[in-house]
Amino acid sequence: MRILSTERPVASRLKSWLVHPRLLLAVKTGVAVGIAWLIAPLMPGVADDYPYYAPLGALISMSPTLMSSVKHGVQTLAALAIGILLAGIVIFLAEPNVITISLVIGVGVLIAGSRWLTTGGDYVAVAALFVLIVGGQNADAYSIGYLVQMSVGITVGLAVNMIVLPPLNFSAAVLQLASFRTQLSTHMREIAAALVETWPPEHEQWAGRSGALAETADEVRAAVRHADESRRLNPRARLHQRDLNRDYEDLTALETMTFHVRDLTGVLSASIWEGPFPAELPEGLREPLSTTLCAVADVLIARNDGKDLTPSVTAADDALVTLLARLDDQSDLSPSSLSPAASVAMDLRRILAIMRQADAQSSEQS
Missing domain, CATH: 1.20.58 (Methane Monooxygenase Hydroxylase; Chain G, domain 1)
Known part of the structure; x- marks a missing residue:
């Protein structure tokens, strides 16, 4: 059995190398x-x-x-x-x-x-x-x-x-888009975990990942463009049709979401550690913020799994409503103390709106 388990990965790697476009x-x-x-x-x-x-x-x-x-x-x-x-x-x-x-x-x-x-x-x-x-x-x-x-x-x-026609690159673009959603989801989950850790959190890798998210967005756009170019003049595209306009729409949505994720990352990291601007995050808002971040991350995973987004979007909306209610309960605090949490809540609301719109467009095109 050990020999088989060793041979299978080798055979898989050999097969992937043999069919590699390069x-x-x-x-x-x-x-x-x-x-x-x-x-x-x-x-x-x-x-x-x-x-x-x-x-x-x-x-x-x-x-x-x-x-x-x-x-x-x-x-x-x-x-x-x-x-x-x-x-x-x-x-x-x-x-x-x-x-x-x-x-x-x-x-x-x-x-x-x-x-x-x-x-x-x-x-x-x-x-x-x-x-x-x-x-x-x-x-x-x-x-x-x-x-x-x-x-x-x-x-x-x-x-x-x-x-000998060149291969279409649709699969690579789809995988890149899915990987991008997973990366954004994982990033938000790591922030959510940090918010409920002992303050200040020990895990801080997410705080310096903003640039990596932007680089990933560029790589995904390059993959979608390459997939688009691979179908031009290629007769294979008639047999394997794909609506790349939808992929471009998904990419645009992910790029916009990345902007908001990077924004909330900067605000929350500044509220935990010393940042370029003063920010304070009241203790009573950390848990609802964590819950909402996880709920929004679940929407991205549901999109990757091809599931109906309605349940996950509803759960994220409920978490956001709870977060906004907590913000209202903290009205005795100064506006400067509430502004970081309010900024993050607005970013999460915009991300949800983007996901909801993208899901509606996908349903119409289907």
């Missing part, structure tokens, strides 16, 4: 480069003298998504053509020297920053430099061979990417 991309890139190298010597005319640029073109054109592969390939060819044209102007008007080469490279770098050349723009300056320095006296032949062989390689790369 491995597929690596295999396709190797195949595309090999095919380009075989085809390159078959090109007629002067292009036959520069076969090594075909594998380079194939390498450049391979990307994790079909859309990015097409975009990178087309923009690289456009950049090469512009660079060759710049070099041709120098050769026609003046001799290549330190001044003219420097001037052309500077212009090429400026053009590379254009919004029309977002991925292959760097090849403007590269092409101009190669034509002027490597091409030399045979600049015309070199330019033709360079452009033709790069075109061959890019065409081969796009063909391989079309034959």
Whole structure:
């Protein structure tokens, strides 16, 4: 039995590695480069003298998504053509020297920053430099061979990417969104636990996690964007349809909730330890705050589990009502003593409103 329990994780890891998108991309890139190298010597005319640029073109054109592969390939060819044209102007008007080469490279770098050349723009300056320095006296032949062989390689790369279609990245986006909800829920539960510990609490990791939450939000947005790009021009998207607009809406809701979670984290940490601003949290409000934080965290977990949010939202609303009632009972205290708890209560109310709205939109779209 011990041998089986050891083999299963190894087999699972091996399977996940074998189906990893990066491995597929690596295999396709190797195949595309090999095919380009075989085809390159078959090109007629002067292009036959520069076969090594075909594998380079194939390498450049391979990307994790079909859309990015097409975009990178087309923009690289456009950049090469512009660079060759710049070099041709120098050769026609003046001799290549330190001044003219420097001037052309500077212009090429400026053009590379254009919004029309977002991925292959760097090849403007590269092409101009190669034509002027490597091409030399045979600049015309070199330019033709360079452009033709790069075109061959890019065409081969796009063909391989079309034959063996890149995978869709929907699952990664869904997992990232679910993981983000779990992280926010866990964070709020840790704050809730700290509020009912012996004061001041011993557990304070949550107080310094505000930046990590923002970084996670950026990572999740990148995952959703990658999933969106992976379906463009990809025939697989017709067989595996997914409403990514809903994922973007979920992401926007989570980003807004993260803002409020970071806000209440700063307020509560300042009320426990010395912070950038004075804050005080009355002892009688710590327990209802803890209860409400846990209840709101439960809503996020229910959303992850695909459950009906009504029971968890109702429970969170009840906890919030109790918290607000406790705030009213503390009316004898100064407003400055109540403001931190009131601020946190408002953040929790907004988070609940966001969850309620997101659930309503999801129900309408279903």
